[in-house]
Amino acid sequence: MRKKVIAGNWKMNKVLAEAEQFIADTKNSVPANDKVESVVCAPFVYLAALVDKAAGSDVKIAAQNMHFEDDGAFTGEVSPVMLKDIGVTYVVLGHSERREYFAETDETVNKKAHAAFNHGLTPIVCVGETLEQRESNETMTLVEDQVKKALAGLSEAQVKETIIAYEPIWAIGTGKTATSEQANEVCTHIRKVVAEAVSADAAEAVRIQYGGSVKPANVDELLSQSDIDGALVGGASLEADSFLKLVEAGAK
Numbered sequence: 001m002r003k004k005v006i007a008g009n010w011k012m013n014k015v016l017a018e019a020e021q022f023i024a025d026t027k028n029s030v031p032a033n034d035k036v037e038s039v040v041c042a043p044f045v046y047l048a049a050l051v052d053k054a055a056g057s058d059v060k061i062a063a064q065n066m067h068f069e070d071d072g073a074f075t076g077e078v079s080p081v082m083l084k085d086i087g088v089t090y091v092v093l094g095h096s097e098r099r100e101y102f103a104e105t106d107e108t109v110n111k112k113a114h115a116a117f118n119h120g121l122t123p124i125v126c127v128g129e130t131l132e133q134r135e136s137n138e139t140m141t142l143v144e145d146q147v148k149k150a151l152a153g154l155s156e157a158q159v160k161e162t163i164i165a166y167e168p169i170w171a172i173g174t175g176k177t178a179t180s181e182q183a184n185e186v187c188t189h190i191r192k193v194v195a196e197a198v199s200a201d202a203a204e205a206v207r208i209q210y211g212g213s214v215k216p217a218n219v220d221e222l223l224s225q226s227d228i229d230g231a232l233v234g235g236a237s238l239e240a241d242s243f244l245k246l247v248e249a250g251a252k
Protein backbone atom coordinates (compact mmCIF):
# COMPACT_ATOMS: atom_id res chain seq x y z
CA MET A 1 0.00 0.00 0.00
CA ARG A 2 1.53 3.28 -1.09
CA LYS A 3 1.59 6.10 1.45
CA LYS A 4 -0.58 9.00 0.32
CA VAL A 5 1.00 12.44 -0.13
CA ILE A 6 -1.08 15.56 0.40
CA ALA A 7 0.90 18.60 -0.73
CA GLY A 8 -0.41 22.13 -0.39
CA ASN A 9 1.11 24.41 -3.01
CA TRP A 10 0.64 27.95 -1.80
CA LYS A 11 2.04 29.40 -5.05
CA MET A 12 2.73 33.17 -4.63
CA ASN A 13 0.46 33.73 -1.63
CA LYS A 14 0.67 34.75 2.05
CA VAL A 15 2.90 37.09 4.04
CA LEU A 16 5.26 35.73 6.67
CA ALA A 17 2.91 36.05 9.64
CA GLU A 18 0.18 34.16 7.74
CA ALA A 19 2.62 31.46 6.67
CA GLU A 20 3.85 30.94 10.22
CA GLN A 21 0.31 30.94 11.60
CA PHE A 22 -0.65 28.20 9.16
CA ILE A 23 2.14 25.96 10.46
CA ALA A 24 1.17 26.74 14.06
CA ASP A 25 -2.45 25.80 13.24
CA THR A 26 -1.61 22.52 11.52
CA LYS A 27 1.59 21.10 13.02
CA ASN A 28 -0.06 19.38 15.98
CA SER A 29 -3.01 18.09 13.97
CA VAL A 30 -1.44 16.30 11.03
CA PRO A 31 -1.40 12.58 11.69
CA ALA A 32 1.92 10.83 12.26
CA ASN A 33 1.22 7.46 10.64
CA ASP A 34 2.16 5.34 7.70
CA LYS A 35 -0.89 6.31 5.66
CA VAL A 36 -0.24 9.95 4.74
CA GLU A 37 2.51 12.53 4.38
CA SER A 38 1.70 16.21 4.74
CA VAL A 39 3.73 18.67 2.68
CA VAL A 40 3.57 22.46 2.47
CA CYS A 41 5.11 24.02 -0.66
CA ALA A 42 5.90 27.60 0.28
CA PRO A 43 7.58 30.61 -1.37
CA PHE A 44 11.39 30.61 -1.03
CA VAL A 45 11.52 33.53 1.39
CA TYR A 46 9.54 31.64 4.05
CA LEU A 47 11.20 28.24 3.80
CA ALA A 48 13.81 28.62 6.57
CA ALA A 49 11.27 30.08 9.00
CA LEU A 50 8.72 27.37 8.22
CA VAL A 51 11.23 24.52 8.58
CA ASP A 52 11.97 25.95 12.01
CA LYS A 53 8.27 26.32 12.90
CA ALA A 54 7.43 22.81 11.73
CA ALA A 55 10.35 21.17 13.56
CA GLY A 56 9.30 18.13 15.56
CA SER A 57 6.03 17.76 13.64
CA ASP A 58 5.03 15.70 10.61
CA VAL A 59 4.59 18.72 8.37
CA LYS A 60 7.28 18.61 5.67
CA ILE A 61 8.36 21.78 3.91
CA ALA A 62 8.85 21.94 0.13
CA ALA A 63 10.16 24.51 -2.31
CA GLN A 64 8.09 25.29 -5.40
CA ASN A 65 11.09 25.26 -7.75
CA MET A 66 14.90 25.37 -7.74
CA HIS A 67 17.87 25.64 -10.10
CA PHE A 68 19.71 22.50 -11.16
CA GLU A 69 23.22 23.84 -10.48
CA ASP A 70 24.75 23.75 -7.00
CA ASP A 71 25.96 27.36 -7.14
CA GLY A 72 27.20 30.01 -9.56
CA ALA A 73 26.29 33.14 -11.45
CA PHE A 74 22.52 32.64 -11.69
CA THR A 75 21.06 35.86 -10.32
CA GLY A 76 17.74 35.38 -8.60
CA GLU A 77 17.95 31.61 -8.45
CA VAL A 78 17.99 29.18 -5.50
CA SER A 79 20.04 25.97 -5.56
CA PRO A 80 19.38 22.47 -4.21
CA VAL A 81 22.37 22.92 -1.89
CA MET A 82 20.68 25.93 -0.31
CA LEU A 83 17.36 24.11 0.12
CA LYS A 84 19.01 21.09 1.71
CA ASP A 85 21.09 23.33 3.96
CA ILE A 86 18.02 24.91 5.55
CA GLY A 87 16.16 21.62 6.02
CA VAL A 88 13.78 21.58 3.06
CA THR A 89 12.92 17.99 2.09
CA TYR A 90 10.72 18.16 -1.04
CA VAL A 91 10.76 20.27 -4.17
CA VAL A 92 8.07 20.79 -6.82
CA LEU A 93 9.52 20.58 -10.34
CA GLY A 94 7.98 21.47 -13.68
CA HIS A 95 4.71 22.91 -12.40
CA SER A 96 2.64 24.02 -15.41
CA GLU A 97 2.92 27.63 -14.26
CA ARG A 98 6.73 27.33 -14.36
CA ARG A 99 6.49 25.72 -17.79
CA GLU A 100 4.11 28.38 -19.12
CA TYR A 101 5.51 31.59 -17.60
CA PHE A 102 9.15 30.80 -16.82
CA ALA A 103 10.36 28.71 -19.74
CA GLU A 104 10.67 25.46 -17.80
CA THR A 105 11.24 22.57 -20.20
CA ASP A 106 11.29 18.78 -19.97
CA GLU A 107 15.08 19.03 -20.18
CA THR A 108 15.41 21.41 -17.21
CA VAL A 109 12.90 19.36 -15.22
CA ASN A 110 15.09 16.30 -15.79
CA LYS A 111 18.25 18.17 -14.75
CA LYS A 112 16.45 19.37 -11.63
CA ALA A 113 15.22 15.86 -10.79
CA HIS A 114 18.82 14.60 -10.90
CA ALA A 115 19.96 17.58 -8.82
CA ALA A 116 17.21 16.94 -6.26
CA PHE A 117 18.35 13.36 -5.72
CA ASN A 118 22.01 14.38 -5.65
CA HIS A 119 21.14 16.51 -2.64
CA GLY A 120 18.65 14.29 -0.85
CA LEU A 121 15.53 16.19 -1.87
CA THR A 122 12.36 14.37 -2.97
CA PRO A 123 11.05 15.74 -6.28
CA ILE A 124 7.37 16.23 -7.00
CA VAL A 125 7.40 16.23 -10.80
CA CYS A 126 4.38 17.85 -12.46
CA VAL A 127 2.95 16.80 -15.81
CA GLY A 128 -0.33 17.51 -17.56
CA GLU A 129 -2.09 18.63 -20.70
CA THR A 130 -3.85 21.79 -21.83
CA LEU A 131 -7.55 21.78 -22.74
CA GLU A 132 -6.62 22.01 -26.41
CA GLN A 133 -4.36 18.97 -26.10
CA ARG A 134 -7.08 17.01 -24.28
CA GLU A 135 -9.65 17.90 -26.94
CA SER A 136 -7.34 16.73 -29.68
CA ASN A 137 -6.73 13.43 -27.88
CA GLU A 138 -3.09 14.13 -27.15
CA THR A 139 -3.27 13.67 -23.38
CA MET A 140 -1.75 10.22 -23.11
CA THR A 141 1.10 10.76 -25.55
CA LEU A 142 1.96 14.17 -24.09
CA VAL A 143 1.95 12.96 -20.50
CA GLU A 144 3.93 9.86 -21.48
CA ASP A 145 6.54 12.05 -23.14
CA GLN A 146 6.76 14.40 -20.15
CA VAL A 147 7.14 11.50 -17.70
CA LYS A 148 9.82 9.71 -19.74
CA LYS A 149 11.83 12.89 -20.22
CA ALA A 150 11.55 13.93 -16.57
CA LEU A 151 12.72 10.54 -15.29
CA ALA A 152 15.43 9.92 -17.90
CA GLY A 153 18.65 8.61 -16.37
CA LEU A 154 17.31 8.26 -12.83
CA SER A 155 18.04 4.96 -11.12
CA GLU A 156 15.24 2.55 -10.31
CA ALA A 157 15.66 3.42 -6.61
CA GLN A 158 15.30 7.12 -7.40
CA VAL A 159 12.19 6.60 -9.51
CA LYS A 160 10.64 4.66 -6.64
CA GLU A 161 11.14 7.72 -4.44
CA THR A 162 9.82 10.20 -7.01
CA ILE A 163 6.36 11.71 -6.70
CA ILE A 164 4.62 12.47 -9.99
CA ALA A 165 1.79 15.01 -9.95
CA TYR A 166 -0.69 14.71 -12.81
CA GLU A 167 -2.29 18.12 -13.20
CA PRO A 168 -4.49 18.76 -16.23
CA ILE A 169 -3.87 22.44 -16.86
CA TRP A 170 -7.53 23.08 -17.66
CA ALA A 171 -8.44 21.99 -14.13
CA ILE A 172 -5.96 24.20 -12.26
CA GLY A 173 -7.58 27.08 -10.39
CA THR A 174 -10.65 26.89 -12.61
CA GLY A 175 -13.00 24.97 -10.35
CA LYS A 176 -13.20 22.34 -13.13
CA THR A 177 -11.97 19.11 -11.60
CA ALA A 178 -11.23 16.20 -13.85
CA THR A 179 -13.70 13.47 -13.00
CA SER A 180 -12.14 10.83 -10.78
CA GLU A 181 -12.28 8.43 -13.73
CA GLN A 182 -10.53 10.91 -16.07
CA ALA A 183 -7.86 11.56 -13.45
CA ASN A 184 -7.34 7.88 -12.69
CA GLU A 185 -7.17 6.93 -16.34
CA VAL A 186 -4.15 9.18 -16.83
CA CYS A 187 -2.53 8.16 -13.53
CA THR A 188 -2.90 4.50 -14.54
CA HIS A 189 -1.26 5.30 -17.85
CA ILE A 190 1.62 7.06 -16.05
CA ARG A 191 2.18 3.96 -13.93
CA LYS A 192 2.25 1.83 -17.08
CA VAL A 193 4.78 4.20 -18.65
CA VAL A 194 7.01 3.88 -15.56
CA ALA A 195 6.68 0.08 -15.70
CA GLU A 196 7.79 0.04 -19.33
CA ALA A 197 10.51 2.66 -19.01
CA VAL A 198 11.94 1.59 -15.65
CA SER A 199 10.51 -1.56 -14.02
CA ALA A 200 7.36 -3.11 -12.60
CA ASP A 201 8.73 -2.57 -9.09
CA ALA A 202 9.32 1.12 -9.76
CA ALA A 203 5.78 1.46 -11.14
CA GLU A 204 4.35 -0.20 -8.06
CA ALA A 205 6.30 2.10 -5.73
CA VAL A 206 6.09 5.48 -7.49
CA ARG A 207 3.45 7.75 -6.04
CA ILE A 208 1.17 9.63 -8.39
CA GLN A 209 -0.82 12.62 -7.22
CA TYR A 210 -3.72 14.32 -8.92
CA GLY A 211 -3.89 18.11 -8.91
CA GLY A 212 -6.49 20.56 -10.22
CA SER A 213 -9.28 22.08 -8.12
CA VAL A 214 -8.97 19.43 -5.40
CA LYS A 215 -10.96 20.39 -2.31
CA PRO A 216 -12.40 18.70 0.78
CA ALA A 217 -15.64 18.01 -1.11
CA ASN A 218 -14.02 15.96 -3.89
CA VAL A 219 -10.83 14.59 -2.35
CA ASP A 220 -12.31 11.34 -1.01
CA GLU A 221 -13.54 10.26 -4.39
CA LEU A 222 -10.26 11.13 -6.08
CA LEU A 223 -8.19 9.32 -3.45
CA SER A 224 -10.38 6.22 -3.69
CA GLN A 225 -9.15 5.63 -7.25
CA SER A 226 -6.71 2.79 -7.86
CA ASP A 227 -3.77 4.83 -9.10
CA ILE A 228 -4.16 8.15 -7.29
CA ASP A 229 -1.82 8.32 -4.31
CA GLY A 230 -2.38 11.85 -3.15
CA ALA A 231 -3.11 15.39 -4.21
CA LEU A 232 -1.21 18.54 -5.12
CA VAL A 233 -3.53 21.29 -4.02
CA GLY A 234 -3.44 25.02 -4.67
CA GLY A 235 -6.41 27.14 -3.59
CA ALA A 236 -7.86 24.70 -1.05
CA SER A 237 -4.51 24.41 0.74
CA LEU A 238 -4.32 28.05 1.76
CA GLU A 239 -6.51 27.74 4.85
CA ALA A 240 -5.38 25.47 7.68
CA ASP A 241 -8.83 23.92 8.21
CA SER A 242 -9.19 22.99 4.59
CA PHE A 243 -5.64 21.59 4.37
CA LEU A 244 -6.24 19.47 7.47
CA LYS A 245 -9.43 18.05 5.95
CA LEU A 246 -7.46 17.01 2.88
CA VAL A 247 -4.80 15.37 5.05
CA GLU A 248 -7.50 13.56 7.04
CA ALA A 249 -8.88 12.19 3.77
CA GLY A 250 -5.40 10.94 2.90
CA ALA A 251 -5.12 9.17 6.25
CA LYS A 252 -8.31 7.13 5.83
Ligand SMILES: O=C[C@H](O)COP(=O)(O)O
Pocket residue numbers: 009095167171172173174175211212213214232233234235236
Ligand atom coordinates in the same frame (compact mmCIF):
# COMPACT_ATOMS: atom_id res chain seq x y z
O1 LIG B 1 -0.15 23.00 -7.56
C1 LIG B 1 -1.38 22.98 -7.48
C2 LIG B 1 -2.20 22.98 -8.65
O2 LIG B 1 -1.76 23.88 -9.61
C3 LIG B 1 -3.67 22.99 -8.42
O3 LIG B 1 -4.14 24.25 -8.06
P1 LIG B 1 -5.69 24.40 -7.62
O4 LIG B 1 -5.90 23.38 -6.54
O5 LIG B 1 -5.82 25.80 -7.12
O6 LIG B 1 -6.50 24.10 -8.82
